[in-house]
Amino acid sequence: MTTRPPTPSRRALLRALAALPAAALVLGEAPGLLGTALAAAPAAGAATRYTIVPFLDSDDGTVNVYQSDDATDFRLLRSAAYTPPSNRIRDASVFKHTDGYYYVTYTTHTWQDPSLTIGFARSSDRANWTFLYDYPVPITNLSRAWAPEWFVDSDGSVNVIVSCSTADDEWIFTPYLLRATNSALTAWSSPVALSGIGPNHIDTYIVKIGSTYHAFTKNETAKYIEYGTASRLAGPYTLTKTGDWAGWGSYREGPSVIQLDNGGWRIFFDGYGDGTYYYSDSYDTFATWTAPKGLPGISGTARHFTVIKETVTGGPALTKNATRSLRSANYPTRYWQEQSALLNLPVVSGSSAAADKQAATFTVVPGLADANAYSLRDASGKYLRHYSFRARFDADDGTSTFARDATFIARTGTTSDAIRFESYNYPGYYLRHYAYELRVERPDGTDLFRQDSSFVPVSPWA
Incomplete structure (x- = not known):
């Protein structure tokens, strides 16, 4: 008998029924419920589509676009799909806005150089991208603004979580929240530090389930991905899982969390210490996780990405009964x-x-x-x-x-x-x-x- 993934409890399913997550991945995705009428699998003639926009291990000046219908087997949609007019593109985060466009935000410089801006580009088809602007993050004495991550809240507000350090200590990062103040995503609120996560954390990725915000963040000292929760987006967060709590190992970064068609949750992260890109699944609201596996096909090529999930037309269908x-x-x-x-x-x-x-x-x-x-x-x-x-x-x-x-x-x-x-x-x-x-x-x-x-x-x- 093989080892099986953990089964969601009835209580967990009832909690999920009442929840409407609005994660950093896509607006309005309802949770999949195993064995209930609210089926998570795509209906006949529809298909699930996951999209990632990673920069390359060999080149941080451009990004490829990959897509998958199962969050495992990613296939190239377009190579070198976007190259910014200047500087670099690293740690790209992608989401689909209510205007129908896909947007990426990204780190604009290499890790060796000061990086005072984050970049923005958009696309109508995920394959062809147009540069929008580089945004100077208004933090006094800023040294580096890294790894911006989209987060769309349940009220529809669009946010970016960006990891920033100052010249006082350029390698001590703190996550800050920027909120878009217009629908064109060209104006932003003043940065607010996420309370409770604290300094020396980077690559903070947030998922909301019901009224709870779940944060996955890399401890830059320990090199582990940690986990905490809050009742407000800005915090205060309580980090309850530290060290190698999930069995993912050390030297892991860039977490991105997405819900699968069977209702489970999948985390992707960059195993930069060994050159492997990993994924791991949870079926009990992030308490336990399956053993991490290398992502086939693109592991060793792709670096630091986030994932969006959509339901699109054109999926396969079998006549039932x-x-x-x-x-x-x-x-x-x-x-x-x-x-x-x-x-x-x-x-x-x-x-x-x-x-x-x-x-x-x-x-x-x-x-x-x-x-x-x-x-x-x-x-x-x-x-x-x-x-x-x-x-x-x-x-x-x-x-x-x-x-x-x-x-x-x-x-x-x-x-x-x-x-x-x-x-x-x-x-x-x-x-x-x-x-x-x-x-x-x-x-x-x-x-x-x-x-x-x-x-x-x-x-x-x-």
């Missing part, structure tokens, strides 16, 4: 087929035996854990689920664990008619074939994995 067969996208003579309760990928053709055709035919139904997602049944009524990462068919035992194991979120495949099936309770893990067996595995960032995990729904064999 209908029978289908599933054909491999890259081995078109091979189909899903149940063999001794396991899901394999043999050749199926018109000359195959009737029993083989029946074993390659499945009923698509609403997901057991999320009605917007999908579950699949065989002819006997058993459900496709993962167990020890192997795809198999078992009778529903009525437990929430089984329901999550047997639920999959449809993601876009490598061809227009193909679908990828993401595990509901192991975000970022997909059904893929290997040696003609179906397993649930994590992407490695390659096109081969994407092809191996893409399947085309076709007319049923039986």
Whole structure:
């Protein structure tokens, strides 16, 4: 039996039901609720889209734009998408404003040089960016203004949290709050230090759930990402988790927190000490976290980013309460087929035996854990689920664990008619074939994995 992510308690779900987070990621995202009518998976014909705008480990003068439908497998949207007219671009934070534009704010100088401004640019499509202005942060005796992070509060106000130091000690940073005083984001309030976090903290990222502000901030002395809460955006914050409290290790920075489609929360952070970009998930409102994993594909290339999440049109859809067969996208003579309760990928053709055709035919139904997602049944009524990462068919035992194991979120495949099936309770893990067996595995960032995990729904064999 594999180790499973923690399951949200009923009490946690009830708290989430009453909460409406407005995080630094996107305005108006409601929390995902596992197993409730407020499903977090995208509806048929819609898709989730995560966007990041990191600068490169090899070049802090430009940024790439990547997108993902699962917050794990990021693909390049445009390389060198934005280069400022002067200075550098580091630590870019991105959000989508109510005017329909995407905005980035960023550090304008290298770490060696004084940096008295933060930069702003905007885009209508995330691929083409226009420089707006460099904003001089009005702090007396300022030495460095670093890592500005967007935060949109539940009242709609747009804020930037920026880490600043003064010439008295250029390496002791304090987080300050700037609030936009016009909708064009060209005028800002006077900086206010976040109370309670204190000096020598940098890269402060804030998420709001209900009436509570949750801050993730790097202790620049200890090199750990710490955590605290407050009832007001400006504080006072109480830092309750310090040291290696989450098991992420030291020399970590640039935290960014986003909610996943299954209701869990994911943190991304830059492991600058070992050159790896990490992610880790929580299912109990940030109390515990899964072991950190390197982000496939872009780890070692991307540096310090934040994430926005959107629901967009054009997602894959399967007709529910209908029978289908599933054909491999890259081995078109091979189909899903149940063999001794396991899901394999043999050749199926018109000359195959009737029993083989029946074993390659499945009923698509609403997901057991999320009605917007999908579950699949065989002819006997058993459900496709993962167990020890192997795809198999078992009778529903009525437990929430089984329901999550047997639920999959449809993601876009490598061809227009193909679908990828993401595990509901192991975000970022997909059904893929290997040696003609179906397993649930994590992407490695390659096109081969994407092809191996893409399947085309076709007319049923039986």
